[in-house]
Amino acid sequence: MKWKTVPAAGIAGFARQWQDLHRTAAASPLLAFDFVLPLLEQFGSGKELLAICEHDGAVVAMAIVTPSRRGSWATFQPAQAPLGLWLQQPQLELAALLASLMRALPSLPLVFGLTQMDPALAPRPHQTAQLSTFDYIDTARVTLAGSFDDYWQARGKNLRSNLKKQRARLDKEGVALSLRVSRDPADMAQAVADYARLESSGWKESSGTAVHADDAQGRYYRSMLEALCRRGAGRVYRYYFNDQLVAMDLCIEDADIIVVLKTAYDESVPKQFSPTLLMREEATRALFEEGRLRRIEFYGRVMEWHLRWTEEVRTMYHVNYYRWPGLRRLHEWSTHVSE
Structure with missing residues (x-):
C-alpha cells in the first residue's frame, strides 16, 4: 500500500x-x-x-x-x-x-x-x-423494522400520552398541524433561510452558533442540500401550527439510512407544546410506512429525548x-x- x-x-x-x-x-x-x-x-x-x-x-x-x-x-x-x-x-x-x-x-x-x-x-x-x-x-439510532404501531407501543407511556394530549389540546384550540417535506433542490435556499430564522431566534443566536443564511454555515447547508437533492438524497421537514412554522429537520439519506443533521424549533411556542417531538412522531410514522429506509441516525450527543425515542445507543x-x-x-x- x-x-x-x-x-x-x-x-x-x-x-x-x-x-x-x-x-x-x-x-x-x-x-x-x-x-x-x-x-x-x-x-x-x-x-x-x-x-x-x-x-x-x-x-x-x-x-x-x-x-x-x-x-x-x-x-x-x-x-x-x-x-x-x-x-x-x-x-x-x-x-x-x-x-x-x-x-x-x-x-x-x-x-x-x-x-x-x-x-x-x-x-x-x-x-x-x-x-x-x-x-x-454516545449517539442514537432508530431501526425501522416492523410497523410504526409496534414501535410506538414500545415507547414509554409518558411520551405517548404527552404527545396525544398535546394534539388533543391543539385540536381543541383550532390549531391545524401539518408536516411538509421538501426534496426539490430549488427549494433548498428558502429551506435554509427558514431554518436560519428559527435557529437565530433562540438560544443558539446568543451562543454564537446559530446558522444564518448568508454565513459559511448557511452557504454550506444550502450547497450540500442542493447537491444531494439533485440525486434524491436530501430532504427537509417543516412542521406547522396553522401557518406558523414551528420546527424543522435538515436530513440527508443514502441506500437504507436517513441522517437528521440539524433540528430547530420556534422557541416562542408555549412550553406545554413540543413541536419538535410532534414533528418527529409524524416523520417517523411516514418513514415506517414508506418502507424504503431501514435506519434513522441522529449522530449528535445522546440527549434525554433520544432515550425516549430509542434504546439503540452506541x-x-x-x-x-x-x-x-x-x-x-x-x-x-x-x-x-x-x-
Whole structure:
C-alpha cells in the first residue's frame, strides 16, 4: 500500500475515485462526495491535504487530513461533519493504513488523529503499542423494522400520552398541524433561510452558533442540500401550527439510512407544546410506512429525548496512531498527570 497527498483544494479532480470508494466501502452518506466537497469549500483553511492510498493499481483508502497541534496531523473535522473524513476498504487493517500514511505526510508527524469514528461502520480496533482509541460521544439510532404501531407501543407511556394530549389540546384550540417535506433542490435556499430564522431566534443566536443564511454555515447547508437533492438524497421537514412554522429537520439519506443533521424549533411556542417531538412522531410514522429506509441516525450527543425515542445507543470513538510506542506511553502519562 502506498499513499500520496495532494492539496485538498483540488479534490474535485478526484471525485470519481472518491465516489467509487464510497460505493464499494458501503460508507455513510456523511462521507458522500457531495457532502464533503462543500465542507472544504466553506470551512477549509487551505492547509488540508487529500490523501490517497493505492494497492495493486486500485484506490483502497482516501482521507482529508490537516495539521493540528505541533508534530500532529488529524482528519479534517469541521463541526458540521459528524464523522471523520476517512474512507477505506473494510477488509484492510486500520493500523497498517495509518502506519503507511504517517510516512507519507509532510514533516513526518509524531501523532495522527483519526476522529469521530462510528463503530457501526468501522469496528473499534484493538489497541496496540502504537494505536490507542478513546471514547468520543454516545449517539442514537432508530431501526425501522416492523410497523410504526409496534414501535410506538414500545415507547414509554409518558411520551405517548404527552404527545396525544398535546394534539388533543391543539385540536381543541383550532390549531391545524401539518408536516411538509421538501426534496426539490430549488427549494433548498428558502429551506435554509427558514431554518436560519428559527435557529437565530433562540438560544443558539446568543451562543454564537446559530446558522444564518448568508454565513459559511448557511452557504454550506444550502450547497450540500442542493447537491444531494439533485440525486434524491436530501430532504427537509417543516412542521406547522396553522401557518406558523414551528420546527424543522435538515436530513440527508443514502441506500437504507436517513441522517437528521440539524433540528430547530420556534422557541416562542408555549412550553406545554413540543413541536419538535410532534414533528418527529409524524416523520417517523411516514418513514415506517414508506418502507424504503431501514435506519434513522441522529449522530449528535445522546440527549434525554433520544432515550425516549430509542434504546439503540452506541459509543463513537477517536483513534491516535503514534510514530513510536514510546510516544504513546509518554502521551498517556502526560495526560494522566495533567488531569
